[in-house]
Amino acid sequence: MKRALPENKGRIYLDYAATTPVDHAVARAMRPYFGTRFGNAGSVHSFGQEAIAALDAARERIATALGADFREVIFTGSATEANNVVLRGVVKRFRELFPERTPELVVSSIEHESVLETCRDLERDGVAVRSVPVTREGVLDMRALKAALGPGTVLVSVMHANNEIGTVQPVREIADLVRTARGVSAFPLFHTDAVQAFQYLPCDPQATGADLITISAHKLYGPKGIGVLYARRELGAKRGTGTLTITSESALQPIITGGGQEFGLRSGTENVPLIVGAAEAIIRAAALRAREARRVGELRDVFWKKIRAAWPGAQLNGSIANRLPNNLNVWFPGRRAEELLIHLDRRGIAVSSGAACSARSLTPSYVIQALGFSRERARESVRFTLGRQTTTMELDKTARVLDEIKKKKH
Structure with missing residues (x-):
């Protein structure tokens, strides 16, 4: 007999970096496209026209939010797939343009697994990959990045903010450095995972x-x-006496082929309900951004003080200054993360020990080790991430429970 799952009512969720609940407005926006407006956007009849209209409207809304062109917005099945489209697509295109040269990818040592594992796979296929270290606080070493760039560099991929420790990278400075390195070529390109x-x-x-x-x-x-x-x-650069202009469609080769949807970059019938939902979520996130950043930042700072009061030996992993306002990744010396997670979950509090993608394996965080810390510290670190539903009362209770756990014998 299957064990019944606990009710979420009254439970405290502090794992917003893993996923978030669907906003009611987002659910409402999607609902018609699961029912009466179910058409395929590739069909010419009225059902299809209704679907393509919704698809175009969603794309336009996102483009406007980004200050981008309509054709610069590409829908994929996940952020992991989008990262694969970038890494594999750029390499594939570079090899077509310059078959005699070895493509090189430059990434930070704390990228998401969807980037790092894809790089490992591409390495097995003959691609050179350079990993750039980060400082003790999790910020990219800019001198090391500059040294890593070479004539064969086709892409630099550095995440805007880390999913485990929340550190924010100087992406504008990185972009300027990459553009300088590009010189008279169309490469390298700069990609950032802004998830x-x-x-x-x-x-x-x-x-x-x-x-x-x-x-x-x-x-x-x-x-x-x-x-x-x-x-x-458009990715234009002077080459010799002329100008080489590369569009996004030609800088990236598709990794999924078929009907040529998404301007030829990602084939497959468009998932209209999810696309409509994504547009609504992005618009709302952008509108709430400044207010939520202030609110959760204030909550986070007070919560950190309470954690330190309850657990004086606790230390933060990563920079407190260059950090997402909702993130705390805390080292609890002498206490395994899985032990703390179990105790907290039994008290109705959901947190994590790192990336959701690798949580089941219980392997120590490579991100924390990349900061120069030990495997033991990585095994004893817990991530708390706040969100729209987080309240002061929830954080007060979490701090009290941590205090109780601290006082218990191992």
Whole structure:
């Protein structure tokens, strides 16, 4: 017999970096496209026309929010897929243009697994990958990045903010460095994974300087199963006496082929309900950004003081200054993260020990180890991430429970 799952009512959710509940307005926007407006956007009849109209409207809304062109917004099945489209698509295109050269990818040592694992796979296929270290506080070493750039560099991929420790990278500075390195070539391109950052920081092309930007709806109170990729339409650079102009369609080769949807970059019938939901979530996140950043930042800072009062030996992983306002990643010396997670969950409090993608494996965080800390510290660290529903009362209770756990014997 299957064990009944606990009711969520009265429970405290502090794992908003893993996923978020779907906003009621987002659910309302999607609902008609699961029912009466179910048409395929590729059909010419009225049902199809209704679907393509919704698809176009969603794309236009996102483009407007990003200050981008309509054709620069690409829908994928997830942010992981969007990252794969970027990494594999750029490499594939570069090899077509320059078959005699070895493509090189430059990434930070604390990227999401969807970037790092894809890089490992591409390495097995002959692609060179350079990993750039971060400081003890989790910020990219800019001198090391500059040294890593070479004539074969096709792409630099650095996440805007880390999913585990919340540290924010100087993406505009990185973009300027990449653009300088580009010189008379169309490469390297600059990609940033803005999945965690979008809710709290400006992530448009003007603010980041990025050529390619990944966004995920389910981290923004939208549905799971839908990712958004911004791909700058024109990437021009002087070459010799002429000018080489590369569009996003030609800078990226598709990794999923078929009917040529998404301007040829991602084939497959468009998932209209999720696309509509993603647009609504992105618009709402952008509108609430400044207010929510202030609110959760104030809550987070008070919560951190209470954690330290309850557990004086606790230490923060990553920078407190260059950090997302909703994130605390805390080292509790001498107490395994899984033990703390179980105790907290029994008291109705949901937190995590790191990335949701690797949580089941219980392996120590490679991100915390990349800061120069031990595997033991990585095993003893817990991530708390706040969100729209987080209240002072919830955080007060969590601090009290941590105090009780601290006083218990191992």
